[in-house]
Amino acid sequence: MTTLFVPKESRAGERRVAASPEVAKKLVQSGFDVRIERGAGDEAGFPGSAFEAAGARLVDSPDGYATADLVLKVAPPTDEEGERIKSGVYLFSLVDPYRNLGLVRRLASRGAITFAMELVPRTTRAQSMDVLSSQASIAGYKAVVLAASRLGKYFPQLMTAAGTIPPARVVVLGAGVAGLQALATARRLGAVVEVSDVRAAVKEQVESLGGRFIDLPQMPTAEGAGGYAKEVSKEFLDQQRAILTARLAVADVVITTAQVPGKKAPILVTKEMVEAMKPGAIVVDIAAGQGGNCELTSPDREMTFSGVRILGPSNLPASMPGDASLLYSRNLWNLLQLVWKDKALAIPESDDVVMGTLLTRGGKVVHPAIAALVSG
Ligand code: NAD
Numbered sequence: 001m002t003t004l005f006v007p008k009e010s011r012a013g014e015r016r017v018a019a020s021p022e023v024a025k026k027l028v029q030s031g032f033d034v035r036i037e038r039g040a041g042d043e044a045g046f047p048g049s050a051f052e053a054a055g056a057r058l059v060d061s062p063d064g065y066a067t068a069d070l071v072l073k074v075a076p077p078t079d080e081e082g083e084r085i086k087s088g089v090y091l092f093s094l095v096d097p098y099r100n101l102g103l104v105r106r107l108a109s110r111g112a113i114t115f116a117m118e119l120v121p122r123t124t125r126a127q128s129m130d131v132l133s134s135q136a137s138i139a140g141y142k143a144v145v146l147a148a149s150r151l152g153k154y155f156p157q158l159m160t161a162a163g164t165i166p167p168a169r170v171v172v173l174g175a176g177v178a179g180l181q182a183l184a185t186a187r188r189l190g191a192v193v194e195v196s197d198v199r200a201a202v203k204e205q206v207e208s209l210g211g212r213f214i215d216l217p218q219m220p221t222a223e224g225a226g227g228y229a230k231e232v233s234k235e236f237l238d239q240q241r242a243i244l245t246a247r248l249a250v251a252d253v254v255i256t257t258a259q260v261p262g263k264k265a266p267i268l269v270t271k272e273m274v275e276a277m278k279p280g281a282i283v284v285d286i287a288a289g290q291g292g293n294c295e296l297t298s299p300d301r302e303m304t305f306s307g308v309r310i311l312g313p314s315n316l317p318a319s320m321p322g323d324a325s326l327l328y329s330r331n332l333w334n335l336l337q338l339v340w341k342d343k344a345l346a347i348p349e350s351d352d353v354v355m356g357t358l359l360t361r362g363g364k365v366v367h368p369a370i371a372a373l374v375s376g
Helices: 021-029 048-053 061-065 079-084 101-109 130-152 177-188 200-208 234-249 271-275 286-288 321-339 350-357 368-375
Strands: 003-006 033-037 057-058 068-073 088-095 111-118 159-160 163-165 170-175 192-196 253-256 282-285 300-307 308-310 359-363
Touching: 003 061, 021 033, 021 048, 021 321, 033 048, 033 061, 033 177, 048 057, 057 079, 068 286, 079 101, 088 321, 101 359, 101 368, 111 130, 111 350, 130 253, 130 286, 130 321, 130 368, 170 177, 170 234, 177 192, 177 200, 177 253, 192 234, 234 271, 253 286, 271 300, 282 286, 321 368, 350 359
Parallel strands: 003 033, 003 068, 033 057, 068 088, 088 111, 170 192, 170 253, 253 282, 282 308
Antiparallel strands: 111 359, 159 163, 300 308
């Protein structure tokens, strides 16, 4: 029988778990011997009893790794976790491969068959397996909720006996999955929302969600492969900052989400731009984990500059571990279907989603872009 192990995440602040009881039940029914580390789901609101009711067995961590054919994880393995992974084990996990080349090398040399969940291709067929989308959506939502809970004013316009309160003004930078969810959430709370992105194609989506798109002159052709943004020139970023300075100066909340895959996040909000903002305004920089979109962001710290509070949460999905784990584990389950045939693990060589996600195998890094970086 194929043994599947779900460890308790050990990275600081990581509260998600790679399998919910719902997915554990599906795994058991599809023929896996499912073992969950004791306490793995506690922070996500999934007690051990819920996994046992799903047909899984609770084990202690070292036992789990030693007997596993397949390991499901959320956060990139730590050094210690990496040491426990046996040769030939299938590992499904976030790896953050562009920034964790040491870990990528280690997983290859341990002989792991690693599927890096952030490499799932952004295609229509792979949408149900796309953890970047399911988790970015949570980040966008939570960033707005966080800002609303800290802001010293209402989000909606209010007519009260004591007079009218104008709505909060929110600016969202980057209209990918997180930015669009931030826009939708801020609109639901009644704010007036403006959005900037380098991909002109998102203007329509922004407007359909009730946002105003900030037009940038001489928009570069910034859409690269898979609909992602390409890196833009310094001249363009300077022009963009000049336009954004005026928008940010009247904003109560700024949510920054701009990223370019494999690169450091672009600096869109400089110290001077923060100085020009209103005292009491709040910046939530979701790109903090990738270097930040605001020059003053310090990951996982809150700082105040010129009366503006700047928050740099690097792992917002982990702050909503229940739904984040529910969605993440469904994404994993959907991907797993592609390598689980007739109760055996096998890699279908012609499947673009499987092959696009496969990072290490047979002692080598097999993902072409990451292999090129590793060999340097
Ligand atoms: P992301 O997290 O890589 O980046 C967030 C946003 O930042 C992007 O919209 C990007 O254009 C923007 N950005 C980059 N540089 C910027 C700058 N200098 N100024 C302002 N904005 C900047 O993006 P994402 O959420 O992962 O989505 C990327 C693309 O993938 C989108 O087109 C999305 O629709 C597409 N997508 C496709 C699928 C699918 O088909 N399965 C799933 C999810 C997303």
